[in-house]
Amino acid sequence: MTLEDPVRLLRGGGPEVRELLRSTGTDGPSTAQLDALAARLPAIGAGAASSAAGLGLKAWLAIALVSGATAVGAVAWRRSPAPAARVAPTVLVAPPVAQAPLIAAPVPDLSAPIVAIAPVAPLDESDPAGLRPHRAKPLAPPPIVATASAALSVTTAPPAPAPAPAITEPLKLELDLLGPAQDALRQGAWQRALDLAADHGRQCPTGAMSEEREAIAIEALTRLGRADDARGRLAAFVVRFPRSAYHGRLERLAPTAPSP
Amino acid sequence: MWTALRDPAEPSPAALASAPAQAAPRFADVYRDHAAFVWRVLRRLGVHPADVEDACQEVFLVVHRKLAGFEHRSSLRTWLFGIAVRCAADRRRRAGRSPEAPGTPVEPSIEAEQPELVAQRQARAELDQILDELDHDKRAVFVLYELEELTMAEVAATVGCPLQTAFSRLYAARTAVEASVKRRRARERTP
Numbered sequence: 523m524t525l526e527d528p529v530r531l532l533r534g535g536g537p538e539v540r541e542l543l544r545s546t547g548t549d550g551p552s553t554a555q556l557d558a559l560a561a562r563l564p565a566i567g568a569g570a571a572s573s574a575a576g577l578g579l580k581a582w583l584a585i586a587l588v589s590g591a592t593a594v595g596a597v598a599w600r601r602s603p604a605p606a607a608r609v610a611p612t613v614l615v616a617p618p619v620a621q622a623p624l625i626a627a628p629v630p631d632l633s634a635p636i637v638a639i640a641p642v643a644p645l646d647e648s649d650p651a652g653l654r655p656h657r658a659k660p661l662a663p664p665p666i667v668a669t670a671s672a673a674l675s676v677t678t679a680p681p682a683p684a685p686a687p688a689i690t691e692p693l694k695l696e697l698d699l700l701g702p703a704q705d706a707l708r709q710g711a712w713q714r715a716l717d718l719a720a721d722h723g724r725q726c727p728t729g730a731m732s733e734e735r736e737a738i739a740i741e742a743l744t745r746l747g748r749a750d751d752a753r754g755r756l757a758a759f760v761v762r763f764p765r766s767a768y769h770g771r772l773e774r775l776a777p778t779a780p781s782p
Numbered sequence: 783m784w785t786a787l788r789d790p791a792e793p794s795p796a797a798l799a800s801a802p803a804q805a806a807p808r809f810a811d812v813y814r815d816h817a818a819f820v821w822r823v824l825r826r827l828g829v830h831p832a833d834v835e836d837a838c839q840e841v842f843l844v845v846h847r848k849l850a851g852f853e854h855r856s857s858l859r860t861w862l863f864g865i866a867v868r869c870a871a872d873r874r875r876r877a878g879r880s881p882e883a884p885g886t887p888v889e890p891s892i893e894a895e896q897p898e899l900v901a902q903r904q905a906r907a908e909l910d911q912i913l914d915e916l917d918h919d920k921r922a923v924f925v926l927y928e929l930e931e932l933t934m935a936e937v938a939a940t941v942g943c944p945l946q947t948a949f950s951r952l953y954a955a956r957t958a959v960e961a962s963v964k965r966r967r968a969r970e971r972t973p
Contacts, residue, residue, distance in 0.1 A: 525934065530928055543909070543929065546822075546906065546929055559817065559821075
């Protein structure tokens, strides 16, 4: 026996049920919401897959590492939407390193590949991951791997771009502290998240991720029911990071201060 | 709960073994094509409106991490739905531990001169309450069929149950929803 799909309630149900179901018409996201979400997702094709999701909740971490004579990467952490209003992403730039010439020196082993660093496109603040719906946008070009025989053509390429950002030790330390803090938030371990944020505050008081640390701490305090502490810290956050993209979320989350 | 039964519409393991390997879809394409679906499903599975964006990000971070290993053993939408269901369940558990969560109004207020929006929001909130009375399995079938308008075969494949079971869940969910609406209207009429 074949079962046929029944008439859907939106068409065949009673008027009261239909009215309720019609109220879901606004459940979908707006284009702006999708754009904001896209801005919070990892960049594609930069080798970020392994660690990006590990940071969980509101963070994204994009890591691009290409190894050769030099190691070049880019790290960015961002949590909130509003691409147009965002301040520049938190990126630590490594000291410039000398680029090894690609063909000037003799190549002793012709079978060994020479790894050339692909130009790293500047981050498009309005759509860093190229995810904006309904917009076809090429993603960052993949690394170029040149063999010795092809090296001549490499030398005629445009001048190498400025050295790309690299992961630095301080940034790694910050990630090691705040990554678990994010995980703790995701798991509902508010006190642990707060403790880890405090650790970060002690070890990296002026770190590049101070903004993220404060956002974590405010959320943790709120979830712990420490409303006064959360309000005080949020007030300081607004002063210190007046253009932060976290304002909307934190203000929704943190209890509103009583009216004077 | 969310059993991993094989989708009857899927190719057999033998066919999969002999078929040429399909490349994993590009993350940007998955996002472009399915972000709105994931967003709606999370909302309709009970994620609070203020948290949907965060939940959606969580889903796509998982997608980003696992997409390279996606083997086309199920449809992409089925796979995404499974991730969204786990994320929604996880969110509900966490919300239960949060002092902020229970019934805290976080949506912006609607201006008084927009009565139709007020009515719609009230209806939406009421539907949420009614759907919250369903168990997860029935709610998922109800949402996918009545709101996402998948066919019942697609619903069964997506939630990973036999077609007959999906029908049973749908009828049970419909009965519960209609009974709840009647009770609520009767209470409203009671002086």
